[in-house]
């Protein structure tokens with residue numbers, strides 16, 4: 297069972313390639329990724345490659361025991377638009393505000409580049425994720441049939457910022 301200390305101590309951190317714990321953190325995230333996402337939706341095999349792109353970033357959360365409990369990945373597609381490419385929280389730590397904290401932090405990171413739009417894809421059947429994205433103001437743009445597999449669609453969602 298969680299205690300209140302765990303909640304207080306959780307902080308969103310940005311992963312840097314030159315960090316001493318880089319390999320350990322990536323290993324932790326890959327393990328979570330394999331548990332949470334089906335193969336066709338998983339970045340487990342391409343995490344390192346994704347992270348080596350200089351237009352992408354990864355944020356993570358650790359509990360007091362040094363265990364990664366959630367992560368978010370984002371990238372800048374152009375000077376005008378960014379994407380949230382991954383968001384996940386370990387099952388045992390859900391519904392405690394961690395997903396929201398990660399998503400807010402990823403939005404802030406994207407906004408440092410003055411983008412006008414942040415977009416993402418999500419399976420409409422992912423009720424928790426849909427609820428979270430809507431809560432933070434994302435709107436559904438369109439449904440893309442067979443986006444993940446022939447039987448799995450995706451909602452394309454976006455969050456716009458005014459340019460002033």
Ligand SMILES: CC(C)(COP(=O)(O)OP(=O)(O)OC[C@H]1O[C@@H](n2cnc3c(N)ncnc32)[C@H](O)[C@@H]1OP(=O)(O)O)[C@@H](O)C(=O)NCCC(=O)NCCS
Pocket residue numbers: 332381382383384385386389390391392393394395396397417418419422423424425427428429431
């Ligand atoms: C989506 C996910 C990251 C949410 O993480 P979380 O830490 O449990 O979310 P939070 O506790 O921060 O919840 C924030 C908001 O999300 C929504 N939400 C979260 N879980 C929900 C659920 N089970 N049902 C409906 N809405 C939910 C709510 O709007 C909630 O706000 P509220 O607490 O004021 O009601 C987590 O469920 C997850 O990892 N799911 C599997 C992976 C996934 O679907 N990733 C996104 C697709 S790329």
